[in-house]
Amino acid sequence: MLKIKELRATVGDKEILKGIDLTVKPGEVHAVMGPNGSGKSTLAQVLAGHPAYTVTGGSVEFDGEDLLEMDPEVRAQKGVFLAFQYPVEIPGVSNAYFLRTAYNEIRKARGEEEVDPMDFLDIMEQKLKMVEMSDVMLNRSVNTGFSGGEKKRNEILQMAVLEPKLAILDETDSGLDIDALRVVADGVNALRRPDRSTIVVTHYQRLLNYIVPDYVHVLANGRIVKSGGKELALELEAKGYDWVTGAQGAAA
Amino acid sequence: MSTTAFLDDVRAATERDGEPRWLRDLRARGAERFAAVGFPTTRDEDWKYTSAAPIAELDVRAISEPGGEVTRASIAPYSFGQDGWTTLVFVNGRYDADLSTAGVASAGVRVLSLEQAREEMGDLLRDTLGSICDVEQNAFIALNTALFTDGAVIHLAKDAVATAPIHLLFVSDAAAAKGASHPRVLVVAERNSKATVIESYVATSEAVYFTNAVTEVSLGDGATVTHYKIQRESPRAFHVGTIDARQGRDSHFVSFSFATGAALSRTNVWTILGGEGCGATLNGLYMADGSQHVDHQTRIEHQKENCYSREVYRGVLDDTAHGVFNGKVYVHPEAQKTDGKQENHTLLLSPRAVIDTKPQLEIFADDVKCTHGATVGRIDNTSLFYMKSRGVGALRARQLLTYAFAADVLEQIELDAVRESLEELTLARFTGATTAE
Structure with missing residues (x-):
């Protein structure tokens, strides 16, 4: 599904990703862990097409197509979804209107019929239940005045509505209490299917108790320095990142 | 600068027969003032970013003949889909009784055309008209005072509540071309009364004309007046309008100014919080493109203690449009515990669009909370x-x-x-x- 080869990216003059190799097959859950500044959020944003980053080398193939050639909206239409670490507030656009616009734009791009507001509300109803959100939230402006937990839930709601093939969760666990974390994880798990993949970017192992990964990768200084199974996350939790990034840590 | 056409009008107006003495005197004061000062120039601080020269050079005469082809169908898009509202319709500045609707009547609420009011509420008019908007304030007010022929008077008796909004709809059509109108509106809200007034300026053609409106609002103690101004003049028109309020104790004045029309527009929204415990909310939205020029000047004067003011103006400017926002907040020494907040945010959609924004806080009391913020940006x-x-x-x-x-x-x-x-x-x-x- 996703093949990342030798991916390099910069922001301004600074190189953040220094050659990433990662392959994700359908149905797999990959966790990308690493200390602050390791480049894990950059990887997530580059995959979604954030304009602040410049790809300077390597390739990313998504379902056999060159992902890096696509505009962000095309990536989304093809099934890539990024749950933002800091969801953006858009005062003046209601959540419902935004979601329906996104839903219909994606359907249109796939040659499917647009859904009218009434039918869309039916779709929303079950999705709202999944993330334990009240329909009152639909009439509020996107993320505006939402608490940290509500913003993250809203990201998962969007994901549930758009049903991406590849979901990238960028530190979705940051700032969440344990109840919110569970709701978010339940939402993600409910969407797991053999043809859908997930990349979970996280600093802590905590979220991985709820979203159990097939593979864990440790990113340090713009490279994947270690990969393993889910037990690697527990080991990291116990021993800290210095255990795998020691060389870089000492040099810094 | 040519102001000849306007001065001719002014001369004619002072010779008008059949008006009571007080009105002739009032007009004469306006005429004298206008003749003395003429139109402002960009050397005037208040007109630094907006040149009145295009208006001064307009060869327009006051529209003397009522006329026009406005029908119920042509004004329907501007009525907010409401039949129950009291609506006074003015065509090219003249009251049109046939197009107007009485709407739902409320006890103690009177809505009259200026001419009707002169007959039925002469004393109120004599005592109030021109007492808020004095001719000394600026040339456009002076000009309006010399020349106004029509408009509306809204009187709210003590404790009266207007259950339905009152809509004053000023429509200009092709017959307004090369003409000027000077509508005058007076709102007198006695103690504890309440009403919502909408003042719309719309066009059914793309004619070049000039509207010079003055609205005076008097709020008695505990009164609430909500005023919406919808400025959707012809894209080639010129529009200058002043809304000036005086607030008694515990009164609330809420204003919203929506401006998308006219080649050049200038809207003044002023209020004086003249009693304790007053609130003023002045909001607005301006949207302009092409080479439109849209100017808002607000002035909030805190005279007494424990009053608040809230102000949010937003603008969206495209092409080579030019926006101006000047928000003055003046806090008198005795206006302690004033709570004032002002914001102006403008979105520029084109690199050639321009906004001049100037918050102006003059605070002479020491125990107040006043903030202001202005942002100018592009799409985030x-x-x-x-x-x-x-x-x-x-x-x-x-x-x-x-x-x-x-x-x-x-x-x-x-x-x-x-x-x-x-x-x-x-x-x-x-x-x-x-x-x-």
Whole structure:
């Protein structure tokens, strides 16, 4: 599904990703862990097409197509979804209107019929239940005045509505209490299917108790320095990142 | 600078027969003042960013013959879909009784054309007209005072509540071409009364004409007046309008100014919080493109203790449009515990669009809380990326973000029919769509 080869990216003059190799097959859950500044959020944003980053080398193939050639909206239409670490507030656009616009734009791009507001509300109803959100939230402006937990839930709601093939969760666990974390994880798990993949970017192992990964990768200084199974996350939790990034840590 | 046509009008007006002595005197004062000062120049601080020269050079005469082809059908798009409202319709500055509707009557609420008011409320007019908007304040007020022929008078008796909004609809059609009108509106809200007044300026043609409106609002103790001004003049028209309020103790004045029309427009919204415990809320939205020039000047004068003022103006400017916002807040030494907040945010859609924004706080009391903030920006790239990352195309994302920027301040409008109508108008302007939710 996703093949990342030798991916390099910069922001301004600074190189953040220094050659990433990662392959994700359908149905797999990959966790990308690493200390602050390791480049894990950059990887997530580059995959979604954030304009602040410049790809300077390597390739990313998504379902056999060159992902890096696509505009962000095309990536989304093809099934890539990024749950933002800091969801953006858009005062003046209601959540419902935004979601329906996104839903219909994606359907249109796939040659499917647009859904009218009434039918869309039916779709929303079950999705709202999944993330334990009240329909009152639909009439509020996107993320505006939402608490940290509500913003993250809203990201998962969007994901549930758009049903991406590849979901990238960028530190979705940051700032969440344990109840919110569970709701978010339940939402993600409910969407797991053999043809859908997930990349979970996280600093802590905590979220991985709820979203159990097939593979864990440790990113340090713009490279994947270690990969393993889910037990690697527990080991990291116990021993800290210095255990795998020691060389870089000492040099810094 | 040629002001000849206007001076000819002024001369004619002072010779007008059949008006009571007090009105002739009032007009004479306006005429004298205008003849003495003429139109402002950009050397005037208040006119630094807006040149009145195009208005001065207009060869327009006051429209003397009522006329026009305005019908119920042609004004329907501007009535907010409401039949129950008291609506006074003015065609090219003249009251049109046939197009007007009485609407739902409320006890103690009188809505009259200026001419009717002269017959039925002569004393009120004599005592109030010109007492708020004095001819000394500026040349346009002086000109209006010398020349006004029609307009509306709204009187709210003590404790009276207007259950339905009152709509004053000023329509200009092709017959307004090369003409000037000087509408005058007076709102007198006695103690504890309440009303919502909408003043619309719309056009059914693209004629060049000049509107010079003056609205005086007197709020007695505990009165609440909500005033919406909808300026959708012809794209080639010139519009100058002043709304000036005087507030008694515990009164509330709420104003919203929506401006999308006219080649050049200048709207003044002024209020004096003259009693303790008053509140003033002055909001607005201006949207301009092409080579339009849109200017708002607000002035909030805190004279007494424990009053608050809230102000949010937003603007969206495209092409080579030029916006001006000047927000003055003046706090007198005795106006302790004043709580004032002012914001002006402008979105520039084109590199050649310009905004001159000037918050102006003059505070002479020491125990007050006054803040102001002004931002000028372009579409936020983070928001744009967020929308795109959800599959929304770049163009549509821009349209929605532009709409959202503007609609943010429309949310402040309490009257559903007006808010929804302006939201639709704004959405259509930026996206071509007709409904939002």
